[in-house]
Amino acid sequence: MKRTRNRRWHVAVWAAAALAVCLLGPATARAQGQPDFSKVQIKTTKLANNFYTLEGQGLKITQALAQVGVTKGGGGQAIQLGTIWLPFGFEQKAGKAALGYVRIVQFDPTDKRELVQNFIRSFKAKYNQEPTHLNAHAYDQILLIADVVRRGGKDSQSIRDTLAATKGFSGVTGSVEFDQHNQNIRMDTIHYMQTLPDLSWKALAWN
Numbered sequence: 001m002k003r004t005r006n007r008r009w010h011v012a013v014w015a016a017a018a019l020a021v022c023l024l025g026p027a028t029a030r031a032q033g034q035p036d037f038s039k040v041q042i043k044t045t046k047l048a049n050n051f052y053t054l055e056g057q058g059l060k061i062t063q064a065l066a067q068v069g070v071t072k073g074g075g076g077q078a079i080q081l082g083t084i085w086l087p088f089g090f091e092q093k094a095g096k097a098a099l100g101y102v103r104i105v106q107f108d109p110t111d112k113r114e115l116v117q118n119f120i121r122s123f124k125a126k127y128n129q130e131p132t133h134l135n136a137h138a139y140d141q142i143l144l145i146a147d148v149v150r151r152g153g154k155d156s157q158s159i160r161d162t163l164a165a166t167k168g169f170s171g172v173t174g175s176v177e178f179d180q181h182n183q184n185i186r187m188d189t190i191h192y193m194q195t196l197p198d199l200s201w202k203a204l205a206w207n
Contacts, residue, residue, distance in 0.1 A: 058086060059093055066097035073099040088132040091199040098195040102204065106133035107173050108191040110203050119172045133173070140171030 043055040066074030073096050082103025091098045109120060109130065119139060123131040131139075145159075147169055153159035169176040174189030192204040 058082070059090065062094045062101065063097045066099075071097070071100065073097040073101075088134070091195055095199075098199060099197060101195045102192060105191045105193050105201070106189075107131070107136035108193070108201075108203055110201060111172075111191075115170065116172045136172045140173050140176075143171055144169055144176060 045055075062071075062073075062080060065071045065078075065080065066076075068074065070076045071078050071080050073094075080101045080103075082101065086103055086105065094101075108116070111117075119136070120131060123129075123135060144163070144166070148159055148162045148166070151162050153162040164178050164182060167177045174191075175186035176184050176189075177186050179185050192206045193201040194204055196202055
């Protein structure tokens with residue numbers, strides 16, 4: 001295939017029930033005037049000039065985009081942006097294809113707060129492995145219920161009411177404050193990470 005040089009384009013990607021990502025140029029497209037997604041085994045729809053939706057399984061999208069030289073992991077210049085949680089260990093499965101990938105994770109192990117680092121040290125000492133986001137959420141749930149009990153929750157109704165009134169709770173995944181619809185409104189539970197060449201994470205202060 002011919003390379004089209006200095007071609008700037010943007011790709012928006014939604015993966016049904018799996019992943020939502022965007023690809024941001026500049027990128028070198030292996031096509032005549034447009035990026036070539038023929039090797040990407042996902043549904044592709046062009047919405048506007050240089051703007052596409054791609055639907056499929058998240059890991060396959062990441063690997064395929066690297067294979068066709070679109071993203072940094074495949075020698076391209078585009079950066080893949082994800083907006084839906086990815087499972088723990090995604091980088092190990094994706095390998096080099098994950099290089100430069102920016103997306104949301106549910107737990108930031110690089111968080112320097114003593115609460116977080118003490119949790120990680122204690123978990124590793126007991127289980128001899130790194131905690132995942134599932135472990136972190138379980139820990140926060142226990143801490144939150146304990147906090148509710150300390151604030152007077154003693155039966156199902158009072159626990160529910162006290163939980164709904166939670167403000168300023170800080171856990172290892174972030175803070176908790178519920179609105180009138182019982183949704184957490186604290187944005188520090190959203191952690192944006194970029195994958196580095198050694199497949200470790202770099203936290204981005206985007207929120």
